[in-house]
Amino acid sequence: MANELTHLDHLGHAHMVDVSDKGVTKRSATARAVLSMKESTLTKVIEGGLPKGDVLATARIAGIQAAKKTSDLIPLCHPLMLTKVTVDISVISKNELEVLCTCSLSGKTGVEMEALTGASITALTLYDMCKAVDKGIVINNVSLLEKTGGKSGDWSSKNAEC
Template sequence: MSDKLTHLNSQGHAHMVDVSDKDMTKRIATAQATLTMQATTLTKIIEGGLPKGDVLATARIAGIQAAKKTSDLIPLCHPLMLTKVTVDINVISDCELEVLCTCSLSGKTGVEMEALTGASIAALTLYDMCKAVDKGIVIQNVSLLEKKGGKSGHWSKGDV
């Protein structure tokens, strides 16, 4: 792997990377975010007892929508034709949720930023939907878990 910053040109100015000569490959990335909250808040989420409605469905849709709009939010990201986006929200303790966002496509550039954006926005949506009952929710551990495809091949957080 190169330690060269690809978003800088020879003069050191930011630019969008030209991917036209790259090979088309299947590319997949999964990112996570975790939320820590009061146990009573998590119980209300699971039981559907919050005033704003189905919190989990809203967060999943927000994450999917965000992944599709990543290039509108992050200036040097390429607009991508994602072929699949999934957002899974799992209970990992009596006061923690994990958001997993997986994005895939066949293309010339990776989908790491789309997965990270999807996980982040799903987590922020969960916060927004629950803040009336728990303003102390903490979003943390936003990170890439795994990516596959492209010249650099397979990478996993567990391999680091």
């Protein structure tokens, strides 16, 4: 199994993957997170009725910043020069928000971890901004939705087997 996992050498030791011989390609990835909360909390988020200020703007900025700092948080990730990060937060039901984070670049390695980090930190920031009125918020379904580019090609969770 050690030779199937790219972050393990032939002895099974963790190492950073050498991407110096890989070609530069356009790459992107989109990840999501879903937050479930009380209806009254979601109403306060939408209407701006929370004491910490503009919850959605703060969470978006946090997600963008986190995506850019992924290699500082996850030890074997390469530092990447992202060319675009978007964070979209949408109401998907009377008590749920969906976070979508998309990262793009032209580079030698993918941006899945950056998208997942951005979605996760956006969700955690939303929790932090709302915890004064709702400590029971649940963050669910943090997952990669799709990725494009690179040697392994395009991938979508719509076609994935679990």
